[in-house]
Amino acid sequence: MTLTYQAPLRDMRFVMDEWLDAASWWRDVPEWQDLDSHTAQQVLEQAARFVEERIAPLNASADLEGCHFDAGKVTTPAGFSKSYAEFVEAGWPTLSLDTAHGGQGLPQLLDVALQEMLAGANHAWLMSPGLTHGATACLQRYGSERVKRELLPKVASGEWLSTMCLTEPQAGSDVGLIRSRATAAPGTDGYFIDGSKIFISGGAHDLTENIVHLVLARLPDAPPGTKGLSLFVVPEWLAGDDAGRSRNGVHCEGIEKKMGLKGSPTCTMRFERAFGWLVGEAHRGLACLFVMMNAARLQVAMQGLGHAHTAWQRSRAYAQERAQMRAPSVPLDATVAPGQASPIAFHPAMRRILMELRAVVEGERAIGYWTAHWLDVGARHADAAEREQAAQLASLLTPIAKAFFTANGFDAASNALQVFGGYGYIHEYGIEQTLRDSRVSMLYEGTNEIQAIDLLVRKVLPDGSQALGLLLRHVRAEAQFCEESDPLVRSAGVKLRELVEAVERTTQAIKTRQAHDPETAYRVADDYLAMLGWMLLAFAWARTLRIAAPLHDSEAFYVEKRETGRFFFDYPLAAFAYRRSLVEAGCVATLPHV
């Protein structure tokens, strides 16, 4: 069993060139005048080569070896240090960084595709550079001139890695309970930080010569709760007075023994008179950090997609190879000798699993890249109103993608494991690692329940919110296009229009009930998010069917798209009605206390 990873370059190209037609709007962006589909594909091919050859081969061995902790020092698994240096050397951390800041200035769309590859190949490895973009964005926007001069360039290039230090034992989802303290460091422009943080990914490691921690703590005059949190940047090493440098009061006290992601050190950190600088305004640390967390959330969504893709790729390969029992039917082009067992890929129960994996993976890829596209539009469009609308769309899509993709990623791993039968439970077949690694993405960067509340309570229900209307206009427009096409596409369009109307009615039902029962939104938020997730996949597949329609009798790639799209509307989409029925239940029935 060789555990190779192949980046889905053909499908990435389909989504970028045909589903999104990304290059057509790149031409309107001055910085991207010269960027065309061909160049973008070359970048992705290089990325794929690096990920397949240098990162993927370290996945299983890192899981077995894990990280080592000894007297405050953390060693990462064999090969991580070298491959990370190559990653920085090749400039991958700065792919979408502005050229003004020394980056390559490419669309975030390409970066998101890179994230998908890295996650699918080696999630633990990806954890190290996982916060580079967020920390860069945060320091760019809120860092002092000195911080921007002394720290930012090395953070942005990936030469120094970053962490986000929020969680304390008593303060997980509720950061308002954070107790770490900051006091002005006399005679300097900085502060001393004291406190303990847990679950800090990459809090200590041997990958870079310095680690830059972004730490939430309270100043002496801070009000309680989230409005008293300030953000500080605390490097592990400080530039010394002379040529040397001095160790800051940042200590790793241990690493966690986790279910998965064993190649990534999850550290308990102690800050003891650790010197740092304020980032942004005092007591406004959470706002500064949101810049960082938003960047991270779409990356986490890509982890869900990456794992689902790997699950699909591996389970399909296994199912085509493994023969057990006669299947009730075989493909037209297959020959199975009498009395011989069929590849399990022929068995209907396996086809159900495999086709659903495929439908979810390819649909999510379109939606994930669409979200990145809106981030690009929000950042680069010439028109301010377009930028604003794009930002609203991205802000609405991000929590959906984070929660929906990560839950699907874990389910995909478990379903793929089932295809492997008993072998799935054995380490050397790789899929059980996918299951274990994928589970964490439902928890961090805000649990999936927090994402659902963010979506419904903060983004959909407030009266001023226009984002949902914007989203539904896009989906409805697609439905209309589809309804003008051939019968298969037309029926997808009709279905898609029904979904939009269902979402509108159900959203209204929540608002009505919420007016006199303010717990309603909290009861239904998870199912509401999933409902929107399934609608988005239907949107993805309707457009895919429409694109594939004129080509349905030629290239296998498009024939398979049509088969998968048809399957999606026949089977997996039933989950939309299921989730909707649960939202409706929550608009009627209260929940007991436990």
Add this chain to the structure above:
Amino acid sequence: MTLTYQAPLRDMRFVMDEWLDAASWWRDVPEWQDLDSHTAQQVLEQAARFVEERIAPLNASADLEGCHFDAGKVTTPAGFSKSYAEFVEAGWPTLSLDTAHGGQGLPQLLDVALQEMLAGANHAWLMSPGLTHGATACLQRYGSERVKRELLPKVASGEWLSTMCLTEPQAGSDVGLIRSRATAAPGTDGYFIDGSKIFISGGAHDLTENIVHLVLARLPDAPPGTKGLSLFVVPEWLAGDDAGRSRNGVHCEGIEKKMGLKGSPTCTMRFERAFGWLVGEAHRGLACLFVMMNAARLQVAMQGLGHAHTAWQRSRAYAQERAQMRAPSVPLDATVAPGQASPIAFHPAMRRILMELRAVVEGERAIGYWTAHWLDVGARHADAAEREQAAQLASLLTPIAKAFFTANGFDAASNALQVFGGYGYIHEYGIEQTLRDSRVSMLYEGTNEIQAIDLLVRKVLPDGSQALGLLLRHVRAEAQFCEESDPLVRSAGVKLRELVEAVERTTQAIKTRQAHDPETAYRVADDYLAMLGWMLLAFAWARTLRIAAPLHDSEAFYVEKRETGRFFFDYPLAAFAYRRSLVEAGCVATLPHV
């Protein structure tokens, strides 16, 4: 975090005494004249004490330590050997064994409750005695006089442990592909077995002085496929010619590195001129083995229930202790100071998860014990027709319980892990082990997909099958009782009747389509099984509501039963319609090949 296990004795008593009213029919069984509810409860209390004090404390440490393999020898984790000796000493393996064979002759119902406790406390430990009952039943029925005399007593008492050696690298679900060979051993009453087996739980260990392997192999004149398999009993040690004993040609070549169940050695076995005796008729080995596998399947179902119960018990305790953010509402009797965070158990998203865990666990306990009850009736009833009907019901319920409970057990573990947030991903909180351990039950003793085919293709669709009709008569009768009760119970009864009618219509739709599209049943089997599973839980909760009805304003236990039952019909039961819609999809739409 103390990882204690408390057996759900109060609920076990409720199911046995009130839901099943088991003691009332025990009185009609001559052997059980003296068995009453009080005695049964005493047995369960002793079992609970043993499991809680001696078995549960070894769960986390065994997961960390794992099993050791060295030069063919396997060592189990610390404490396993001693506690297993105590288990045998106390007579737990023979709880439901006939008194005629030296057992205690108690109902299988009590044994199933013991299985639930062991699985909830320490699944890996349970693996060792897991096949004792099956091997005993198999040898009792098919063993030669010599085998019954020399091996059976020690197998039945648990003094020697047993294995089931089916799987070979090329033969997993498809045992017809087995290649191991058996040849007559000249001048003896036995055979020599040669071949390799994989995934043999307890193939080698340090718990007992002998291990008795039941091995499927082919005799020289065997036809190909499953009709050429014969069953052999192959002890690790043979009684020697004189006072000594001799090592048989049975070798453990290694143990697997698995996702979970690390305390249980999963062995690769090599049989080389291993001496054994034929069990049952030549070429009829599979039929003999079915006796063993059927006993094992209900045990595996109990593993799903045990894990789900542990997931519920631990996540509730954590949710009541952990405080994060203000909940939108608090229970009437709770006081939360202004500005103080609420226990997360108050948050609606957590209540949804926790209540669903509870509803599934308590509903499954009723259905699992009901299945064991039919096994008892099938074995002990005075009337042959009653025995036959009970056996049919048990045979129908077993694959449902195996697949439905184990899938729910894994989902329960994952949902409970979500309650723990980031802590859920850390080993010391225990729940990630529950997730890892629980996953295997969906794979072994026939994957859940095989169970679904067994249910639909072999038990429901054949024209002569009456089992489904029998089952639906029981459910319909309950619906009728409920419809004569108070409004809450009545509405549950109405709903239950609708479910029965839906099952009848959907079953008919499958038959109709199947007549001209023989793949239909294979496409819909998994969802059909789940549909029946949800109907059974509705049956369990309808009866529970009816029992609790007259008591609804008194004891908290019954008040909570009513709340949970109401919740079940409001929320989780939506999964029935979802699964049904998928079955209906499968009756219309074909599946592409992958």
